[in-house]
Amino acid sequence: MSIHDKTVPASTKEEKREISLQRAFVLKNKIKNYMQQKNLILTGFDLSENFQTKKSLILKYFKASENDWQDWHWQVAHRIDNINALKALINFPQEIYDEIKRIENTFRWAISPYYLCLIDEHNPLDPIKMQSIPTILEAAHSGIKDPMAxxxxxxxxxxxxxxxxxxxxxxxxxxxxxxxxxxxxxxxxxxxxxxxxxxxxxxxxxxxxxxxxxxxxxxxxxxxxxxxxxxxxxxxxxxxxxxxxxxxxxxxxxxxxxxxxxxxxxxxxxxxxxxxxxxxxxxxxxxxxxxxxxxxxxxxxxxxxxxxxxxxxxxxxxxxxxxxxxxxxxxxxxxxxxxxxxxxxxxxxxxxxxxxxxxxxxxxxxxxxxxxxxxxxxxxxxxxxxxxxxLPQYIMNKKDGKLHLRTWEDRIIEYET
Ligand code: SF4
Missing domain, CATH: 3.20.20.70 (Aldolase class I)
Known part of the structure; x- marks a missing residue:
């Protein structure tokens, strides 16, 4: 990190444009990694095939209709909250059901049919599964009940x-x-x-x-x-x-x-x-x-x-x-x-x-x-x-009435106070 000079004013329109192009090139490079990753991170819009397959299975299991599905009272009344129903709807390895059994008497679980459809059971680190399915990790005897009193x-x-x-x-x-x-x-x-x-x-x-x-x-x-x-x-x-x-x-x-x-x-x-x-x-x-x-x-x-x-x-x-x-x-x-x-x-x-x-x-x-x-x-x-x-640290220090501030790119600039 260094203290950067003020931008040198360019004298001609062409020089200014050239500086702008160089800056745009630098900025474009800064987002390159995210541009590559972004499309690999899927949203629920990309996963609708899995959703529809599970939804059909759930409707069949509960002998329910599309109207039922759209009714929030039906969703609440048909929350999946027991291992038999979960087994019928999701094909997890047996140890997952065993872990649920060990936890469910301590911490309640229940999942709306809608949210269950978002689970990808083939991914052991599926973010929806991790938020909704109990695991043995919940049995750790530490932590506090009411941290905010x-x-x-x-x-x-x-x-x-x-x-x-x-x-x-x-x-x-x-x-x-x-x-x-x-x-x-x-x-x-x-x-x-x-x-x-x-x-x-x-x-x-x-x-x-x-x-x-x-x-x-x-x-x-x-x-x-x-x-x-x-x-x-x-x-x-x-x-x-x-x-x-x-x-x-x-x-x-x-x-x-x-x-x-x-x-x-x-x-x-x-x-x-x-x-x-x-x-x-x-x-x-x-x-x-x-x-x-x-x-x-x-x-x-x-x-x-x-x-x-x-x-x-x-x-x-x-x-x-x-x-x-x-x-x-x-x-x-x-x-x-x-x-x-x-x-x-x-x-x-x-x-x-x-x-x-x-x-x-x-x-x-x-x-x-x-x-x-x-x-x-x-x-x-x-x-x-x-x-x-x-927040990350943006004020680096204060010297002779001047603040040294850090920009998002880690440039250190002087700022008169
Ligand atoms: S995080 Fe919110 S929605 Fe989820 S169980 Fe707690 S209170 Fe309910």
Missing amino acids: EEYTSPAPCITRRYPDRLIINVTNQCAMYCRHCQRRRNIGETDNQAATDDIKAALDYIRANPEIRDVLITGGDALLLNDNMIDWILTELDSIPHVEIKRLGTRTLVTMPQRITDDLCTILKKHTPIYLNTQFNHPHEITPSSKKAADKLVAAGVILGNQSVLLKGINDDPNIIKKLNQELLKIRIRPYYLFHAKAVEGTLHFVTSIDKGLEIMKYLRGYTSGLAIPSYIVNAPNGYGKIPL
């Missing part, structure tokens, strides 16, 4: 409050699929439980009584596992509170059960603008024609979409995969928002990467792709002290 940041029923002007209402512990890396797995329990209406009313009363709360995130579990009437009621109540400026929804259904994004739901959401919805795509294989259709419907209803990936070892801890994921998300109008560093939650330690890996990925994004495709890399502080954004 959510139980100590709940001033009213259903509420988590970690910041001055915003809070969370946890409305259900139910999800379309129980992710193996779930950071809230202690809440998943053995059965699906929706928050009691009286508890939600108490949460709304707390928000009403605290005028500094301007932003409310409804989540769980998965907020969109509530039925339409309940969602409409909560949003209506929030709209009646003058100081609530925006509502947010936390849901992974765009990834795990896009059938949930119905016309009726979109009609409800449209009434309660402004709504921001954050979802969790972790790998390009999850971006499918169905998830695009769900995103299109939400955008048409005026909902603003963001993505909160979790950095997961063996699944997406690769700069090219994260770059492709974020670029593909932008194509379906979902803005990358956060890249969460996985916490040391009990049963999920095998997914935890190093912070250095996260920083390496962030360094590879900045400058190499548009800022829109770059999420904030976040470590959640223990004890509910909130999010800490992490």
